[in-house]
Amino acid sequence: MTLLSIVVPAHRVQGYLRECLDSILGQPVDDLQVVAVDDASPDACGAIIDEYAARDPRVLAVHLETNAGLGPARNVGLDRADGAYVWFLDGDDWLEPDCLPAVADRLRGTRPDVLLVDHVRRRWDDRPIPSVLAEVFPDPPGEQTFPLRERPEALRLLHTAWNRIVRRDFLVDLGLRFPTGWYEDVPFSYPVLLAAGRIGVLDRVCVNYRQRRLGAITRTRGDRHLEAIDQWERVFRWLDGQGPAVDPLRSVVFERMVWHCLCVLGNGERIAPDLRPVFFARLVAAYTRWLPAGGYPVPAGPEGLRHRLVAAGRWPAYRALLAADRARAAAGTARRRVTPVVRRAARLGRDALRYEYYLAELRRPIDPTLALYAAYWYRGYACNPAAIYAAARRLAPHVRGVWIVRPDKVATLPPGVEYVVAGTLAYYRALARARWLVNNVNFPDFVHKRPGSVHVQTHHGTPVKVMGLDQQRYPLGALGMDFAKLLRRIDRWDHSISANSFSSQMWERAYPAAYTTLEVGYPRNDRLVTATAEEVRAARARLGIGPDDRVVLYAPTHREHLPDYRPSFDPERLRDALGPTGRVLMRSHYFHDRRRPEPGRAVARVADVSGHDPVEELYLAADVLVSDYSSAMFDYAVLDRPIVVYAPDHEAYRLARGVYFDVTAEPPGAVAGDFAGLLEAFRSGAVTGAEATAARRRFRERFCALEDGHAAERVARRVFLDEPAAPVTERADPGPAFDTGCP
The missing domain is CATH 3.40.50.12580 (CDP-glycerol glycerophosphotransferase, C-terminal domain)
Known part of the structure; x- marks a missing residue:
């Protein structure tokens, strides 16, 4: 029997899935199975999974016909797993190098029901945030295993499926499955610890938990966050079915419920203002229903105050507390923003008047016919922007195309191409008033994204070398890069042109923003x-x-x-x-x-x-x-x-x-x-x-x-005429244009 099956569900994670799979398959462990579940993903996840399965027999590809959601997709993977142990890893996270041999050694050496492993949160700025494992286990148990009643503090670890590896037979005998809905980890993670007779701890970082800038549930507003309370209801109903053996741990589980729900409620990115009183009322009802007979250990300090307000059902007071927290956070953000503004004003120096002119032009209406083009930091007429410009002149003659060029590159422009010289007043005026801005690199940092304007990032190649935020891990190749500014620049993009699926995947990962990918081929080709x-x-x-x-x-x-x-x-x-x-x-x-x-x-x-x-x-x-x-x-x-x-x-x-x-x-x-x-x-x-x-x-x-x-025609029709992207034309392989007789 295989030692370990890693189940990887994938839905809309094409930019990260390769890194996830590489982090598993690139480690020196053969006694391994990867069950990769394509949860009817509309992007390239399914193709990526098939690609890996074709070249590595350890990968089992599973494709679902309809989107089931993370919990059911994990269940499908569990049913296909043949390992003695099962590890559920999300498709946008990745394993730390060389952690798998340590995991395999610990599993073989201690045979736990559950092995807890450490993790770090990885923000989009690549800053690692450690977990609380070192606080929970200041003296790690090493190779000793224990039941939860001996170390109830283990419940303070983040309640996710991916920081615990579970013996498959134990899980099957327990009859535990992931439910549908959001926060599906909750009714899985707590019961497996409560039921386990042998819990082990590997105090080694194994998982990089990606904090995505966009697309993650934890950064998505909506009423589905109310499902957190539904999932906790499942935990307590499961407890009711276990008898008195788990009663001593009820109070600890209850405290975790209140703590978690208050975290969700306090996160402004999840709960919209009009839903906060609804969520609070649901939490109060759950608090009243599941409060242990002997109470529970209420935290001290401000956290304890929040618990007491829930117990009393005092929403107005709790709302005031939330407002105070947000006011303090906003004040801190404002202080951090002042310094860059002062520095920018000082840096502009003699260009300050031109910048003031640009700001004044921003107050004038957008020119509805003006498209501004640039390539390679104003080096001339070239690359994808040039091909799109030519297509637009033919297909959208009402659009007036103007190029930005450096003074020394004016002579390189083709005859009849209208232009402005970088740094002149005409340049600032065009940047301020253009409806369309098309570039194969980014426009300067001072450029504002105006409502109604359309920014098109064409890029200038399929990436071999890492780009964008991914360069943070390679500081030698990213000298002088300001990644905070990079994020502000990519937030201006409306469209990102992609030559192929691979590029789309890498751009999504390197440049996480809310643009629309136009995967149409490269116009310059x-x-x-x-x-x-x-x-x-x-x-x-x-x-x-x-x-x-x-x-x-x-x-x-x-x-x-x-x-x-x-x-x-x-x-x-x-x-x-x-x-x-x-x-x-x-x-x-x-x-x-x-x-x-x-x-x-x-x-x-x-x-x-x-x-x-x-x-x-x-x-x-x-x-x-x-x-x-x-x-x-x-x-x-x-x-x-x-x-x-x-x-x-x-x-x-x-x-x-x-x-x-x-x-x-x-x-x-x-x-x-x-x-x-x-x-x-x-x-x-x-x-x-x-x-x-x-x-x-x-x-x-x-x-x-x-x-x-x-390709250029597809971009021009979509961007300038707002037509849906036309399908790629089937073409026969043309072969070489002439005999390549080179020896």
């Missing part, structure tokens, strides 16, 4: 899909590339933690490995400002083409792409041409910058770990071999399925 053979020949001709030349484009990414680092790369030796018709083009990351090539100048056999725009023309011209962790590989894969991952610093990059997936394990083609290996990949033919071709096919299926040449 439309040109790669629709390019004809004649356009490919013309792109090559503009670079002086002949029909028989074999061209390798080398496009590495930037290393934020090592800004001066360049991977070992000898373009002359690579050109020699390609043969007499070989050419090597090199393009730097956009963080490095690039010199534009001289018009009409042919590109040499080895050339730096960093200043050649648009980059899509280089993709069309190249036979092979060599890259590392850059999003360029996802775009280039649309062409279905060979790609080589050249990653000589993969392990260092993964540890310092963080990655969402391993491009060396799931590559779009051949992989080289050093320059000698890169040369050999070309000399041996591995670049175009069967293994590389199969890898590219899998990569394209995962990341390029939405690229049908109409």
Whole structure:
């Protein structure tokens, strides 16, 4: 029999589910089963579960036809579990590295009915908040087990299903199931402790309990929070059925009920003002009904006052107490906000007058026809915003598109494109009055989100490296980042453009805000899909590339933690490995400002083409792409041409910058770990071999399925015309635009 089954229900947690499953399956424990239950999730949870089940036999995928809710989904997982022990882990939480071997050792060594494990709360700012386990057990019992009557303080631990591992036969014999509704942990967690004869404690943090910024029940207002009292009613009815054996513990359970319900009532994010008296009245009724005959230990201090007000049914007094608590909290928040405002005023300095002009323009009406575009911190006309701009000009001619550019980039704009120069009064006026603001990065911090305006975040690549809030765990790659400001910026977004399901999942996790995801493909890739053979020949001709030349484009990414680092790369030796018709083009990351090539100048056999725009023309011209962790590989894969991952610093990059997936394990083609290996990949033919071709096919299926040449149109219709998103067009695999005969 398997030692441990971990049941993972999943519903609307696509941004977190991979981290959850990786945290389990990546640990050195084989005596394990993961029962992953897709609770009819409308996002990609089901596909993620199937993906993991296909590659790891320890994962059992279960799909529910209709949404059952967390409690019933756990029951389904319990019924499918074959482990001696069952652990219920929520799909948005994750395990601490290397905790599973310690859990397995303790289970085997002590054979408890219930093993309690420690946890930390993880806020969206990655700040860990410890549990009360150290307070409850200042002298941990080690490998000793105990019944609850000997250590009733165990009831003070958070009443969740995921901080306790339960012997399956004990649970089945007890006949305990999770109920429907919210707060379903309550009538599970307390009875398992009350009924257990052998309780163990592993005083080691095992679970990271994610405090989600959005989407969590604990941060959702509504009348369903009244169900907390219903769940406590179930606990006391269960107690009534257990006889006098549990009577000595009734008073402790009762105190926990009052404490928990007051926590729910006092949380303004859960109970709306009009529901608070209703909740209080329900709590008073439950208090009166279930009060133990001998009373219970009422806490001292302010907490005890709250208990006494419930006992007396004094809602007006309790309401006044809640108001005082909120007033103190609001005063503290106001004090924290003053300092940034003062600092911002001082920082503006000579720009203060322009900022005052911007504020004045905010008081004027929004221009209902103005769409403002920007890309790469005002570096010019490029990327997804450029493709959307072109589509909008065709489909929504009533929209006036204006670009923001730096003064030194004005000359790079195509003829006829209207623009404003960053920093000018026209720039501030456009930012204040535009109805639509479209960017592939964020607009400056001072920009206000006006009611009626629409902010579109297009992003500029499928993420390999971690982004947004996830960078908090990798400080070397996040130097200088202010994550509080980042949250304020993403709160301005109305739409987030996604090229594929994987990107949607990662953006949801890295940028938690209330925007709408438009998973439509990348507008900038439309040109790669629709390019004809004649356009490919013309792109090559503009670079002086002949029909028989074999061209390798080398496009590495930037290393934020090592800004001066360049991977070992000898373009002359690579050109020699390609043969007499070989050419090597090199393009730097956009963080490095690039010199534009001289018009009409042919590109040499080895050339730096960093200043050649648009980059899509280089993709069309190249036979092979060599890259590392850059999003360029996802775009280039649309062409279905060979790609080589050249990653000589993969392990260092993964540890310092963080990655969402391993491009060396799931590559779009051949992989080289050093320059000698890169040369050999070309000399041996591995670049175009069967293994590389199969890898590219899998990569394209995962990341390029939405690229049908109409992504920009889908965005333009949804954003500017308020039309529903059109379906992706089925298209045949076009294959390479021409023979890639590179050896």
